[in-house]
Amino acid sequence: MEQWVQASYTWIAVVASILLGSVFTAWSAIPKRQAYADAPIACVDDPKRPSKGVLQKARESFRTDAIGMLQEGYRQYKGQPWYVPSPLGERLMIPSKYVEELKNAPVDEVDFVATFFEMFEGRYTTMGSRSTLHPRVAKHELNQNMAMILDPVMEEIKDAFDVHLPATDADWTPVHVHDAVVNIVARVSSRMFGGTDLSTNKEWVDATINFALDGFIGAQAIKKYPHFVRPLAAKFIPALTKIKEHHATAQRVIVPILREREKAAKSGWSNSDTGKPPADFLQWMVDAAVGEETEKSFIAQIQLKLSFAAIHTSAAAPAQLLYDLCCLPQYIQELRSEISDARNSSSTGDLDKRALLKLEKLDSLMKETQRFNPLLLITFERIITKNYTLSDGFRIPANTQIGVPTQAISMDPEIYPNPEKFDPLRFYKIKQAMEAEGKLKNNAAAAGKLAFASSNHESMAFGYGRHACPGRWFAGNEIKMIMVYLLENYDFRLPGAKTGLENRPPSLCYETQYLPNPEAVIEFRRRKGN
Numbered sequence: 001m002e003q004w005v006q007a008s009y010t011w012i013a014v015v016a017s018i019l020l021g022s023v024f025t026a027w028s029a030i031p032k033r034q035a036y037a038d039a040p041i042a043c044v045d046d047p048k049r050p051s052k053g054v055l056q057k058a059r060e061s062f063r064t065d066a067i068g069m070l071q072e073g074y075r076q077y078k079g080q081p082w083y084v085p086s087p088l089g090e091r092l093m094i095p096s097k098y099v100e101e102l103k104n105a106p107v108d109e110v111d112f113v114a115t116f117f118e119m120f121e122g123r124y125t126t127m128g129s130r131s132t133l134h135p136r137v138a139k140h141e142l143n144q145n146m147a148m149i150l151d152p153v154m155e156e157i158k159d160a161f162d163v164h165l166p167a168t169d170a171d172w173t174p175v176h177v178h179d180a181v182v183n184i185v186a187r188v189s190s191r192m193f194g195g196t197d198l199s200t201n202k203e204w205v206d207a208t209i210n211f212a213l214d215g216f217i218g219a220q221a222i223k224k225y226p227h228f229v230r231p232l233a234a235k236f237i238p239a240l241t242k243i244k245e246h247h248a249t250a251q252r253v254i255v256p257i258l259r260e261r262e263k264a265a266k267s268g269w270s271n272s273d274t275g276k277p278p279a280d281f282l283q284w285m286v287d288a289a290v291g292e293e294t295e296k297s298f299i300a301q302i303q304l305k306l307s308f309a310a311i312h313t314s315a316a317a318p319a320q321l322l323y324d325l326c327c328l329p330q331y332i333q334e335l336r337s338e339i340s341d342a343r344n345s346s347s348t349g350d351l352d353k354r355a356l357l358k359l360e361k362l363d364s365l366m367k368e369t370q371r372f373n374p375l376l377l378i379t380f381e382r383i384i385t386k387n388y389t390l391s392d393g394f395r396i397p398a399n400t401q402i403g404v405p406t407q408a409i410s411m412d413p414e415i416y417p418n419p420e421k422f423d424p425l426r427f428y429k430i431k432q433a434m435e436a437e438g439k440l441k442n443n444a445a446a447a448g449k450l451a452f453a454s455s456n457h458e459s460m461a462f463g464y465g466r467h468a469c470p471g472r473w474f475a476g477n478e479i480k481m482i483m484v485y486l487l488e489n490y491d492f493r494l495p496g497a498k499t500g501l502e503n504r505p506p507s508l509c510y511e512t513q514y515l516p517n518p519e520a521v522i523e524f525r526r527r528k529g530n
């Protein structure tokens with residue numbers, strides 16, 4: 001009897017939560033009341049006083065057509081602040097003059113982490129962190145040690161390709177390219193994070209991949225509930241339960257490595273192969289940690305969170321590049337020749353940091369592919385936490401979400417002539433022309449601005465200011481090395497050997513995220529003798 005009563009209670013709880021869930025799903029679709037700055041709202045009937053129904057429709061359209069709405073708003077209101085409707089309420093798009101002012105504002109007034117918590121429902125998914133340990137280490141140690149980590153990264157690329165892209169030279173092998181690249185990048189990034197201890201540990205590598213996927217799925221699921229129901233609803237969302245398992249894996253894998261390293265450090269690293277501390281992110285974090293950051297369990301969870309920032313972001317690029325190159329195969333030989341010249345210029349034939357810089361055509365293609373397919377349509381996203389007045393008197397009310405319409409800017413004909421034309425050598429040609437005119441003499445900044453990893457007003461795919469992606473130079477090198485390996489060792493094509501950009505697998509737009517097509521198949525064949 002007691003058991004029966006208990007079972008009934010369980011069922012009542014489940015049914016009640018489903019009913020509450022669906023009622024509140026509709027309710028939570030209504031954004032909170034918002035205070036507005038003096039700026040027009042794009043994509044509605046009246047930019048100052050839109051009718052309720054039209055505004056609500058525009059907010060919903062943002063889920064699947066953010067790209068069109070942001071381009072329309074930018075075209076109409078470029079150079080001034082304007083709002084784009086979104087399911088969370090209207091987001092304020094700001095012009096470059098305000099970006100310059102806001103980039104140095106106090107972090108508690110112009111909050112970067114809050115946007116992340118909001119986008120990925122950090123309270124439930126654990127995505128995002130206010131710790132500055134990993135950005136600090138990425139900004140300093142990762143960049144300072146770049147030359148040293150490229151050899152192990154290249155070694156890992158070779159091993160990872162053998163496992164995840166085992167094509168033969170006899171037949172074309174069809175591969176779901178996005179999956180393969182995510183797995184390869186997860187291994188390669190893990191090598192930089194913690195050496196072969198992490199990159200060869202399948203449990204860890206899988207946890208880093210799935211942590212991000214479950215975070216994304218969990219965030220979308222929990223967003224359907226109003227705030228007060230979320231703590232209860234979270235218990236019934238499988239993706240959120242899995243996130244706990246990924247954290248447990250991180251603790252299980254990383255804490256023992258840190259203990260071993262602590263012992264080794266005490267003995268002056270006398271038993272290690274090199275007699276020195278390992279040159280990897282984990283060790284740099286141990287060395288840079290202060291106060292509570294020194295806890296091993298803290299470092300383990302930060303390492304997992306860093307994998308979220310590093311893996312799916314970087315994996316998007318080779319997938320998008322492969323889609324473009326399959327459509328425009330006439331560029332493949334040109335890139336192979338450039339790689340061969342760069343190898344010849346290096347004394348060892350290896351592509352070290354200096355030789356990678358010589359791959360200017362590849363860098364140009366990477367930037368052009370990113371211009372058309374950036375991972376995020378809006379960057380420099382921040383939440384203004386207090387009423388904020390800019391130097392020209394423009395007032396932004398507290399709780400406003402601001403951002404820069406990065407993708408729309410990248411299609412501005414005044415910045416990028418003929419912007420709709422995909423030109424793989426666009427940035428290479430600009431650089432060549434500037435060089436010929438002597439404009440690059442003693443002007444490293446001008447050349448740097450054209451590089452894939454640069455962050456400036458015209459190119460903000462990596463954000464801007466104090467929170468601009470500190471991993472972007474590593475990402476640039478990693479993506480280049482993966483592309484070099486692919487170009488040297490494989491032939492690739494779309495099924496049926498179709499070419500032309502009209503056959504390109506389309507990216508998927510989900511609100512501000514612009515993701516490489518996850519279903520597309522590319523056929524690979526090992527090049528003879530490789």
Ligand code: HEM
Pocket residue numbers: 112134135138306309310311313314317375376379380381461462463464465466467468469470471472474475
């Ligand atoms: C192509 C690959 C990547 C893209 C497109 C990308 C993009 C971004 C963007 C848009 C931001 C926010 C910047 C802002 O709002 O101003 C960011 C922040 C960040 N990224 Fe990346 N990222 C990539 C790869 C990486 C890698 C490989 C790492 C680590 C090794 C990394 C670590 C970080 C960290 C730690 C932050 C937060 C910075 C802070 O809190 O100040 N990212 N990234």
